[in-house]
Amino acid sequence: MLIRPILKYGHPVLHTPSEAVTDIDGAIHELFDDMVATMYAAPGIGLAAPQIGIPLRVIVVDLSVGEDKKQLIRLVNPEFVERDGEQHYEEGCLSVPGFGASPIRPARVVIKGLDPQGKEREYTGTDLLARAFCHEIDHIDGLLFVDRLTPLKRDLLKRKLRKKARAGDWEE
Ligand code: QAP
Ligand code: CO
Numbered sequence: 001m002l003i004r005p006i007l008k009y010g011h012p013v014l015h016t017p018s019e020a021v022t023d024i025d026g027a028i029h030e031l032f033d034d035m036v037a038t039m040y041a042a043p044g045i046g047l048a049a050p051q052i053g054i055p056l057r058v059i060v061v062d063l064s065v066g067e068d069k070k071q072l073i074r075l076v077n078p079e080f081v082e083r084d085g086e087q088h089y090e091e092g093c094l095s096v097p098g099f100g101a102s103p104i105r106p107a108r109v110v111i112k113g114l115d116p117q118g119k120e121r122e123y124t125g126t127d128l129l130a131r132a133f134c135h136e137i138d139h140i141d142g143l144l145f146v147d148r149l150t151p152l153k154r155d156l157l158k159r160k161l162r163k164k165a166r167a168g169d170w171e172e
Contacts, residue, residue, distance in 0.1 A: 001033040003041045004052035009096045009144065010165030011053075018048075018055045018140040021076045024118045031058055032074050032116055040066045044094045046132045048139030051095050059113075059136035063128060073123060075113035078137055081122065082110040091131060091145055097170065101157060103148030105131045 007014055021028060031054060039047040043065045049058040057077045064071040085107030090100045109130045112122040125133045135145065146157050164170065 001037045004034050004038045006038065006042065006047075006051050006094050007053055008165065008170040009146070009161045011095075013050045013053055013055055014095055014139070014144065015142050016050075016055065017142040018050050018057050020057050021114075024076055024114060024116065028056075028058065028076065029116060031056070032060065035060045036062075036072065036074070039094075042094050045128075046136045047094065048136045050139055050142075057140045059140065061129070061132045061136060063132065074116055075111070075121065075123075076116075076118075078111050078113035078133070078140075080109060080137070081112050082108070084108045087127065087131065089128075089131065091135060093135070093145055095139075096144060096146065096161065099146075099157065099161070101145055101149055101153060103145050105134045109133050111137070 031049060035047050035049065035052065035058065038052055039060055039062065045063050045065060046061040049056045059078055060074050062072040083106040087105050087107045088102050090102045092100045107130060108126045110122060110124050111133050112120060115121045146154060146161065149157065
């Protein structure tokens with residue numbers, strides 16, 4: 001179980017769609033362990049495999065940040081089953097540290113995927129959990145919250161982020 005470096009805005013892996021997992025083998029179990037350790041260490045409430053440089057469709061979410069074991073969700077190949085309503089709250093991302101913005105997200109989502117044992121699981125999320133699911137599925141599609149803003153806000157934020165990426169200036 002290793003804490004992995006988190007890639008920052010501008011790294012190509014973050015901006016490219018990830019591949020579906022075909023076999024849930026020991027390497028995937030190790031990936032889950034590393035992702036959970038990295039998320040808790042950050043600390044964060046969600047992480048996707050491309051954020052640690054692995055271009056696979058694997059996500060972890062834990063709104064309790066490790067306080068409550070029952071809240072840890074680990075999914076391979078997650079996809080949407082339903083999306084309803086709208087919410088507009090500020091969100092952030094461990095790959096875009098120090099910046100926040102409010103993309104429009106569904107108020108409620110149902111997603112399905114495979115758990116670490118390969119069993120199909122379905123989760124319903126509202127509010128923050130819905131936002132976390134959307135945010136992490138965006139990551140495996142190569143999208144960051146920045147890409148979900150209105151053109152004006154997006155261009156302004158992207159200009160700041162490109163400047164930071166160029167300066168190699170991500171350490172907080
Ligand atoms: C994804 O995000 C998410 O800027 C998880 O300086 C986003 O854990 C889930 C973080 C929206 C639900 C709603 C961000 C930490 C953590 C920062 C995170 C920062 C330090 C973000
Ligand atoms: Co993120």
